[in-house]
Amino acid sequence: MSITQTVESVDLAPAMRIVEEMSPLSHGEIIPLLQRLQEAYGYLPRDVVLAVCEETGLPASRVFGVATFYSQFCMEPRGKHLVRCCRGTACHVRGGNRVLDTIEKTLGITDGETTKDMLFSLETVACLGACALAPVMVLDRIYYGKMTARRSELLFKEIMLEESCIRVFVL
Numbered sequence: 001m002s003i004t005q006t007v008e009s010v011d012l013a014p015a016m017r018i019v020e021e022m023s024p025l026s027h028g029e030i031i032p033l034l035q036r037l038q039e040a041y042g043y044l045p046r047d048v049v050l051a052v053c054e055e056t057g058l059p060a061s062r063v064f065g066v067a068t069f070y071s072q073f074c075m076e077p078r079g080k081h082l083v084r085c086c087r088g089t090a091c092h093v094r095g096g097n098r099v100l101d102t103i104e105k106t107l108g109i110t111d112g113e114t115t116k117d118m119l120f121s122l123e124t125v126a127c128l129g130a131c132a133l134a135p136v137m138v139l140d141r142i143y144y145g146k147m148t149a150r151r152s153e154l155l156f157k158e159i160m161l162e163e164s165c166i167r168v169f170v171l
């Protein structure tokens, strides 16, 4: 089968474009390569990574090793909105655990899970690098500092409402 063909319904064209733009690829560029692939697909589909390894000659064991070592990479499909909640000390002492509890209750998922409707994925991280703003959460790359349980509940309820309106409108 040609490498440009679709494998198990995953479109390889975006991956091949990225490979072409980044060629020639060296071992030192595995992280930027995976970052771009994840940006294009929302996660790292196994078949895409394998196809890229075949195309570039990068060893699959090394590429998968990097993909599974760094928490920034995800090998499973993620929801439309990615929520990253800090469980670091600075956030914890300022009530971060209450924020996380509220988010889990509001979305009905826990750390590492995705809602059944594929709208939200939740991850916790050791530190989001913005301790002065503790407690902190990140939603779709936007930082929310000095978060409270109430604010997080309102924020997610508002997004859920917007998303349900979008679905009604599309139907």
Ligand code: FES
Binding pocket: 086, 087, 088, 089, 090, 091, 092, 126, 127, 128, 129, 130, 131, 132, 134, 135, 136
């Ligand atoms: S401990 Fe939460 S941002 Fe650093």
